[in-house]
Amino acid sequence: MAVQPQHAIGIDLGGGSIKGALVAADGRMEANARCPTDVESGEYGVADRIAGLCESLRAGGGLANDDIAGIGIGVPGVTTSEGDVIIAPNLHWRRVPFKRILEERIRLQVEIDNDASVAAMGEAHLGAGRGCESLFLITLGTGIGGGLVLGGDIHHGASFAAGEIGHMCMDPDGPLCGCGKNGCLEAFTSGPAMVRYVRRRLPDAVSASLPDTESLSPEIICLAAKNGDSLARDAVARVARYLGIAIANIINVISPDVIAIGGGISAAGGVLLDPIDASAREYTLEGMFDHTRILPAELGNDAGVLGASRLVLK
Amino acid sequence: MAVQPQHAIGIDLGGGSIKGALVAADGRMEANARCPTDVESGEYGVADRIAGLCESLRAGGGLANDDIAGIGIGVPGVTTSEGDVIIAPNLHWRRVPFKRILEERIRLQVEIDNDASVAAMGEAHLGAGRGCESLFLITLGTGIGGGLVLGGDIHHGASFAAGEIGHMCMDPDGPLCGCGKNGCLEAFTSGPAMVRYVRRRLPDAVSASLPDTESLSPEIICLAAKNGDSLARDAVARVARYLGIAIANIINVISPDVIAIGGGISAAGGVLLDPIDASAREYTLEGMFDHTRILPAELGNDAGVLGASRLVLK
Numbered sequence: 001m002a003v004q005p006q007h008a009i010g011i012d013l014g015g016g017s018i019k020g021a022l023v024a025a026d027g028r029m030e031a032n033a034r035c036p037t038d039v040e041s042g043e044y045g046v047a048d049r050i051a052g053l054c055e056s057l058r059a060g061g062g063l064a065n066d067d068i069a070g071i072g073i074g075v076p077g078v079t080t081s082e083g084d085v086i087i088a089p090n091l092h093w094r095r096v097p098f099k100r101i102l103e104e105r106i107r108l109q110v111e112i113d114n115d116a117s118v119a120a121m122g123e124a125h126l127g128a129g130r131g132c133e134s135l136f137l138i139t140l141g142t143g144i145g146g147g148l149v150l151g152g153d154i155h156h157g158a159s160f161a162a163g164e165i166g167h168m169c170m171d172p173d174g175p176l177c178g179c180g181k182n183g184c185l186e187a188f189t190s191g192p193a194m195v196r197y198v199r200r201r202l203p204d205a206v207s208a209s210l211p212d213t214e215s216l217s218p219e220i221i222c223l224a225a226k227n228g229d230s231l232a233r234d235a236v237a238r239v240a241r242y243l244g245i246a247i248a249n250i251i252n253v254i255s256p257d258v259i260a261i262g263g264g265i266s267a268a269g270g271v272l273l274d275p276i277d278a279s280a281r282e283y284t285l286e287g288m289f290d291h292t293r294i295l296p297a298e299l300g301n302d303a304g305v306l307g308a309s310r311l312v313l314k
Numbered sequence: 315m316a317v318q319p320q321h322a323i324g325i326d327l328g329g330g331s332i333k334g335a336l337v338a339a340d341g342r343m344e345a346n347a348r349c350p351t352d353v354e355s356g357e358y359g360v361a362d363r364i365a366g367l368c369e370s371l372r373a374g375g376g377l378a379n380d381d382i383a384g385i386g387i388g389v390p391g392v393t394t395s396e397g398d399v400i401i402a403p404n405l406h407w408r409r410v411p412f413k414r415i416l417e418e419r420i421r422l423q424v425e426i427d428n429d430a431s432v433a434a435m436g437e438a439h440l441g442a443g444r445g446c447e448s449l450f451l452i453t454l455g456t457g458i459g460g461g462l463v464l465g466g467d468i469h470h471g472a473s474f475a476a477g478e479i480g481h482m483c484m485d486p487d488g489p490l491c492g493c494g495k496n497g498c499l500e501a502f503t504s505g506p507a508m509v510r511y512v513r514r515r516l517p518d519a520v521s522a523s524l525p526d527t528e529s530l531s532p533e534i535i536c537l538a539a540k541n542g543d544s545l546a547r548d549a550v551a552r553v554a555r556y557l558g559i560a561i562a563n564i565i566n567v568i569s570p571d572v573i574a575i576g577g578g579i580s581a582a583g584g585v586l587l588d589p590i591d592a593s594a595r596e597y598t599l600e601g602m603f604d605h606t607r608i609l610p611a612e613l614g615n616d617a618g619v620l621g622a623s624r625l626v627l628k
Contacts, residue, residue: 078601134472136567148568150464157448157569159605167599168566169559171485181597245483252482253450253567254462255471283495285481287392291473 005069007061008313009054009108012074012115012304013046015039015090020053021302022061023309027126029302031060043096051105070109071102072311074118074304078161083112111311115304117154117163119297120147122307123260125314127298132257136250137297138165138243139263144186148254152314166190168249170242188242191218191265198235205231222268236272244279251284251292262297269296319383321375322627323368323422326388326429326618327360329353329404334367335616336375337623341440345374346619357410365419384423385416386625388432388618392475397426425625429618431468431477433611434461436621437574439628441612446571450564451611452479452557453577458500462568466628480504482563484556502556505532505579512549519545536582550586558593565598565606576611583610 007030012019014037021032033053038045054071058064075098077088083099085091102110113121120137129135129149139145144166148155155162166186167179174183175193187193195216202212209229210216224232247259259280261273277294299306321344326333328351335346347367352359368385372378389412391402397413399405416424427435434451443449443463453459458480462469469476480500481493488497489507501507509530516526523543524530538546561573573594575587591608613620 146567150469155464155568157605158571159565159569159602161599161602162567162569164599164602165566168563169597172555172559172597179599241486245486249482249563250567251473252478253460253476253564254469255473255476257472283483283486285475285478285493288473288475288478291471 005067005313007063007067008069008309009057009071010074010305010308010310011050011053011071012118012308013037013050013091014076014115014304018046018049018053019301019305020050020057021305021309022057022063023306023313025313027306027309029306031057032305033057033060037091039091043091043093043098043101046091047098047101047105050102054106054108065107068108070111070312071106072118072308072313073098073102073110073112074115074308075112076115079112079114080160081156083110085112109312113154113308113311114147114161116145117147117149117156118307118311119262119299119303120149120163120260120307121154121310122299122303123262123297124149124152124258125310126306127303128260128295129258134254134256135258135260136163136254136256137260137262137303138247139297140189140191140243140261140265141263142191144190145263148256150254150256165246165250168246170245185242185246189239189246194218194221194235194239194265197238198231201231201234218265219268222265222271226271237275240272240275240279243276244281245283247276247280247294248283248285248289251280251288255288256292259292259294260297261294262300262303266296319381319627321377321381322383322623322625323371323385324388324619324622324624325364325367325385326432326622327351327364327405328390328429328618332360332363332367333619334364334371335619335623336371336377337620337627339627341620341623343616343620345371347371347374351405353405357405357407357412357415360405361412361415361419364416368420368422379421382422384425384626385420386432386622386627387412387416387424387426388429388622389426390429393426393428394474395470397424399426423626427468427622427625428461428475430459431461431463431470432621432625433576433613433617434463434477434574434621435468435624436613436617437576437611438463438466438572439624440620441617442574442609443572448568448570449572449574450477450568450570451574451576452561453611454503454505454557454575454579455577456505458504459577462570464568464570479560479564482560484559499556499560503553503560508532508535508549508553508579511552512545515545515548532579533582536579536585540582540585551589554586554589554593557590558595559597561590561594561608562597562599562603565594565602569602570606573606573608574611575608576614576617580610
């Protein structure tokens, strides 16, 4: 009788670096490694480095190929069910059959998916949503990302891009977004949007704690809000208001068990997450809100590699 | 070898009447019947009438109990996976174990679900979404309803009320909704909202074709828009704008194969549906829109009984 492989390799492919981990069936990360992506070397160069990373993780763990269920990879772009990458701006890729390219180098099953969806798989199986049926992950950073897991699997939808809430329209008369439309969630709540909001109001603000310098960041704003700065509090309240509405909309449409909030800015903690929760409650249809738990994401920077391992090992 | 039953009975339970149909496995409606609901008789009286309707449909079709896979029922309220009705305002019901009550009267499997979700099942299996994997039904009427079918089944979500988009927040500074919040989709786009919008502007409008009478209705407004009345066109454009944004939000979150638009007001046809389609395109993330077909619902008043039959016969 064949023994089920008890390990998988998860890869988090970013524009700057490739992170890899050897992950056990129970979600334990047994080893990890990283190397520069070197985007300039193109898809074949990147594939060579991923193959090398996988080989060293496997051999370092003292495992044979048969012990590995496969390799899961999260890619910063739009993918297809065939494992092609349609577009990945940070990698300068367009229509790259990356699964095929990798399978020519590695004698293992390869599964490829969008990085936000992969992170959602990590949180659903090994993080904030352990044991839940459905989870929506929202990532707050330079952009606003999202991924949806239903019944333990990524829900891709017809466009293979379900969960892309960054460009949900919050107000058709709202501020211009980088995508060319007005009032997108991202135009209200991304890190840069938060900084822009504060910078525009600084000249008129009675604000002792916020510097009008290049270094002004969402982290500094959240810290100032925590210390009672009123302009910073306004900025946080605005982000919380619109994220709360977006969360309410997600609950109205799919009513997931868990909405996890991750991404760099979410590290600010309660000063940001508490008002988001309050706003979501305010805008969700009564009777629906209490069925969804809104939780901080738990896996941090490991969501990518851990989630990727769940593409091949559930 | 047991032969699979080839028929089901679908029941559409409304506040005014109970509609029933004998439906074949291929979706053909072989017979139908209706009777008054008589809400005053309470849940046991209603159950008796449904049992009678089922019996006459079965016997009228010359079928034995074994020929019937079961009875599906769409209820205008919130239901549970156990077949309880949590609340159904039009029936004056609260916490009624209706599946149990019915199964005491009928020796057949009984499945109960929310009426909008049931209609979505009808459209997904036998109407606008035949053969699709996922469908979201939006119903335009006195209220705005919604139901979601994923992988051939109703997606209930954690609250068992997924798809309730009528109270999706379109603008937190928008008009007051009946639910007590501001700027809900329903407050912009329901039939009464449309009439209110026109009535408020009639005194100042250069409008020859719209009467400021009790009889002013969404149907009259859509007809006037078709005939070029500028106030009516404004009203339709406003409804289309906000419905388009809601559709865009649904696409961003779940990216369904089909969004079907039904309900009384949708009978207005192209004068309303074309601008809704255009608005949805305007507000959906580029690259996602073309994967979802936006279609008129096909089953009209039969969506309830046909969808209900699919609860037991897929």
